[in-house]
Amino acid sequence: MASMKLVWRNLMRHPLRSVLTILSLTVAIFLICGLRTLITTLNAGVANADNRRLAVMSSTGLFVELPMKYQAQIDRLDAVEQTTKFQWFGGYYRSPKNFFAQFAIDPATLFSMYPECQVPPEQQQTFLKNRVSCIVGKGLAADYGWKVGDTVPIIGALHPHPENKAWEFYVAGVYRSDAPNFDNRTLFFHWDYYEKTLESGGVTPGVGVFSIRVKPGTDVPQVIADVENLFKDSEQLVSCETEAEFQRQFVTMFGNIPLFVGWIGGGVVLAILLACVNTMLMSMREQTTDIGILKSIGFSDRSMFGLLIAQSLFLCTLGGALGLLLARGTQPMVSNWFAATFPGYAITNGTYLFASAVTLGLGIAAGVMPAMQARRLRCVDALRGMD
Amino acid sequence: MSQAMIRVQAVTKSYRRGGETLVVLDKLNLQMEEGRFYALMGPSGSGKTTLLNLIGGLDQPDAGELYVSGENLSDLSKGELANWRAANVGFVFQGFNLIPVLSAFENVELPLKLTPLSRKERREHAEHALKLVGLEDRMHHRPKQLSGGQEQRVAIARAVASDPKVILADEPTGDLDRKSAEQVLELLVRLNREFKKTILMVTHDPHAAAHAQSIVHLDKGQLGSIVDNQPMALGPK
Numbered sequence: 001m002a003s004m005k006l007v008w009r010n011l012m013r014h015p016l017r018s019v020l021t022i023l024s025l026t027v028a029i030f031l032i033c034g035l036r037t038l039i040t041t042l043n044a045g046v047a048n049a050d051n052r053r054l055a056v057m058s059s060t061g062l063f064v065e066l067p068m069k070y071q072a073q074i075d076r077l078d079a080v081e082q083t084t085k086f087q088w089f090g091g092y093y094r095s096p097k098n099f100f101a102q103f104a105i106d107p108a109t110l111f112s113m114y115p116e117c118q119v120p121p122e123q124q125q126t127f128l129k130n131r132v133s134c135i136v137g138k139g140l141a142a143d144y145g146w147k148v149g150d151t152v153p154i155i156g157a158l159h160p161h162p163e164n165k166a167w168e169f170y171v172a173g174v175y176r177s178d179a180p181n182f183d184n185r186t187l188f189f190h191w192d193y194y195e196k197t198l199e200s201g202g203v204t205p206g207v208g209v210f211s212i213r214v215k216p217g218t219d220v221p222q223v224i225a226d227v228e229n230l231f232k233d234s235e236q237l238v239s240c241e242t243e244a245e246f247q248r249q250f251v252t253m254f255g256n257i258p259l260f261v262g263w264i265g266g267g268v269v270l271a272i273l274l275a276c277v278n279t280m281l282m283s284m285r286e287q288t289t290d291i292g293i294l295k296s297i298g299f300s301d302r303s304m305f306g307l308l309i310a311q312s313l314f315l316c317t318l319g320g321a322l323g324l325l326l327a328r329g330t331q332p333m334v335s336n337w338f339a340a341t342f343p344g345y346a347i348t349n350g351t352y353l354f355a356s357a358v359t360l361g362l363g364i365a366a367g368v369m370p371a372m373q374a375r376r377l378r379c380v381d382a383l384r385g386m387d
Numbered sequence: 388m389s390q391a392m393i394r395v396q397a398v399t400k401s402y403r404r405g406g407e408t409l410v411v412l413d414k415l416n417l418q419m420e421e422g423r424f425y426a427l428m429g430p431s432g433s434g435k436t437t438l439l440n441l442i443g444g445l446d447q448p449d450a451g452e453l454y455v456s457g458e459n460l461s462d463l464s465k466g467e468l469a470n471w472r473a474a475n476v477g478f479v480f481q482g483f484n485l486i487p488v489l490s491a492f493e494n495v496e497l498p499l500k501l502t503p504l505s506r507k508e509r510r511e512h513a514e515h516a517l518k519l520v521g522l523e524d525r526m527h528h529r530p531k532q533l534s535g536g537q538e539q540r541v542a543i544a545r546a547v548a549s550d551p552k553v554i555l556a557d558e559p560t561g562d563l564d565r566k567s568a569e570q571v572l573e574l575l576v577r578l579n580r581e582f583k584k585t586i587l588m589v590t591h592d593p594h595a596a597a598h599a600q601s602i603v604h605l606d607k608g609q610l611g612s613i614v615d616n617q618p619m620a621l622g623p624k
C-alpha cells in the first residue's frame with residue numbers, strides 16, 4: 001500500500017461525501033444489529049424451550065378460552081406428570097400505555113413446572129399464603145418502582161372487576177428468570193382469586209393455556225395425540241404442542257417474521273453495498289491520474305489495489321464500528337421500548353460478530369471492483385487521460 | 388568515452404485503433420550516452436511520448452530490445468519493471484504531475500518510500516531535493532497553492548529524489564511561461580552537469596532544445612538526425 005496518509009487524504013477529498021457514506025453505513029449496521037436481534041430474541045425462546053413441557057389451547061386460537069374442567073381430564077392421562085394453567089388477564093396499570101403481561105395462574109404448580117421462575121423462598125411462601133397477592137418480574141418491578149409490600153391496582157380491560165374498580169394485588173415477591181423463554185416482565189396472580197371474583201359478578205372464567213409436563217422418557221407425539229383425542233367430541237377442540245412449537249407459533253403469529261426480517265436485512269445490506277460501490281467507483285475515477293503517476297514512480301499494481309481496498313475498508317469499518325457502538329449504546333433504550341411486547345431484547349455476541357463480518361464484507365465487496373480497476377490501469381493510459 | 392546509458396534496438400511499437408494498426412515506431416535504433424542531455428524533437432504524433440514511455444519501462448515494445456541503465460527491459464516482469472523504475476528513472480511530465488492531496492514535500496518523498504531509507508533519511512533526502520530546486524520554503528504547500536513553474540520544479544525534485552541515473556521529461560516546459568520554463572531548463576542543465584544525470588527531454592521548442600547537448604529528431608517513427616549542440620547558448624562550462 002502506498003501510505004495510510006494517501007488513503008486518508010483521498011477520503012478527505014470530499015469530506016461530505018465520505019461522512020455521508022460513513023453515516024449511511026452506521027445506520028445500516030445499526031439496523032442489521034437490531035433486525036438480527038429480533039430474530040435471535042424470538043428464537044431464544046424456541047431454543048431454550050423445555051422439551052418435556054406441552055401447551056394445550058383451543059384449536060380455534062390462542063384467545064379462545066377452554067373450560068376449566070379440562071385440566072382434571074388431562075391430569076388423568078398416564079404420561080402426564082403435572083399440569084398448570086394460564087389465563088391472559090389483559091389489564092393495564094393506571095393507563096393503557098402501561099402495557100405488560102399479566103396471567104392468572106396456579107401458584108401451587110407454577111414453580112415446580114417452571115423452575116426458571118426464581119423467587120426468594122420467604123417471598124414465595126407469602127405469595128402462596130396470600131390469595132390476593134402477586135409476584136412480578138424484576139424488569140417490571142424496576143420499570144414501575146414496585147417493591148415487595150406494595151399494592152398494585154390493575155385495570156381489568158379484558159376482565160373488568162365486577163365492582164367496576166381496579167383489581168388490587170399485593171406484591172408478595174419479585175421473581176427473576178435467566179431463561180430467554182421466561183421473561184422478567186410479567187405479573188402472576190392467583191387463579192383462585194381471579195375465579196372467585198369473576199364468579200361473584202356472574203362470569204365463569206375460562207383458561208387460555210394448560211401447560212403439561214410429561215414424565216421423563218415419554219413418547220411426546222403420542223401424548224399430543226392422546227390429549228387432542230381426549231376432547232375430540234367435546235364443545236371445544238384443543239390443540240396440543242411442545243413448548244418449542246408453541247413459542248415458534250407465538251413468533252410466527254403475525255406471519256413468518258424471521259423470514260420477513262431477514263429479507264429486510266438483506267435489502268439493507270444490498271442497498272448500502274450499492275451506495276458504497278458507487279462512492280468507491282467515483283473515488284477511483286478521481287484518482288486515475290494519481291494512480292498513473294504512482295505507477296510511473298514505481299509503485300506496484302498490487303499496492304494500487306491495496307490503496308483502493310484500504311479506502312473502502314476504512315470507510316466501511318469506520319461506519320460499521322459507529323453502527324455497532326450505536327446499537328450497543330441504545331440497547332437499554334430499545335430493550336425498554338420493546339419490553340412489554342417483545343421481552344428479552346438483547347444483542348448477542350453472535351450478532352456483534354455477524355454485523356462485524358457484514359461490515360468487513362461490505363468493505364471488501366465495495367472496494368474490489370475499483371481496486372481491480374486500479375490494479376489493471378496502465379499508467380501510460382492514465383497519464384494520457386484515457387480510461 | 389562514455390558508456391551507452393540507453394540503447395534502443397530495432398524497436399517497433401504500434402497501436403490498434405478500430406480495425407487499423409498504426410505503426411508508431413518502426414524498427415527504431417538509437418543510442419544515448421551516459422551523462423548527456425538529449426532533446427527529442429519531432430512533429431506531433433511522431434511517437435516521442437511513445438518512445439519515452441518505452442525507455443522508462445512504462446510500456447512494452449512489440450518487437451526489439453531496450454537496454455536502459457544496464458538492464459534489458461524485456462527481461463523484466465511487470466513487478467520487476469516497477470522496482471527498476473523506482474531505482475533507475477525519474478519522470479517529469481507536461482501536465483498532471485503531482486498528487487493533489489499531498490504536499491510538495493510528501494510528493495517528493497513518494498519515490499523514497501520505495502527505498503529502504505529510514506523516515507529520517509527520507510526526510511533529509513526530500514528536503515535536499517526541494518532545496519536543489521529552490522522550493523524549500525514551499526515544502527508544505529499543496530500543488531494547487533503553487534504556480535505552474537513551481538509545480539514543475541517540485542516534479543523535478545521528485546524525479547531526482549531517489550537519485551536515479553536517468554531523467555525522462557516529456558515537454559516539461561510545454562505549459563509554462565518563458566521565465567518559469569527557463570528556470571526549469573536551467574535546473575535540468577544543472578542536474579546534468581553537476582550530478583551527471585542522463586536526461587532525455589521531449590520538446591517542441593527549439594529554444595528549450597538548445598539547452599541540451601544533443602538534439603534527436605524523430606519523424607514518422609524513424610530516427611532523423613542527431614545533432615550535437617554548440618555549448619554557446621549554455622554559458623561557461
Ligand SMILES: Nc1ncnc2c1ncn2[C@@H]1O[C@H](COP(=O)(O)OP(=O)(O)OP(=O)(O)O)[C@@H](O)[C@H]1O
Binds near residue numbers: 429430
Ligand atoms: N494508447 C494509444 N492508442 C492508440 N493510439 C495511440 C495511443 N497512444 C498514442 N497513440 C498514437 O500514436 C501516435 C504517437 O503518439 P505519441 O503520443 O507518441 O506522439 P508524440 O510525438 O508524443 O506527439 P505530441 O507531440 O503531440 O505529444 C499518435 O498518432 C497517437 O495518436
Ligand SMILES: [Mg+2]
Binds near residue numbers: 435436437557
Ligand atoms: Mg507527446
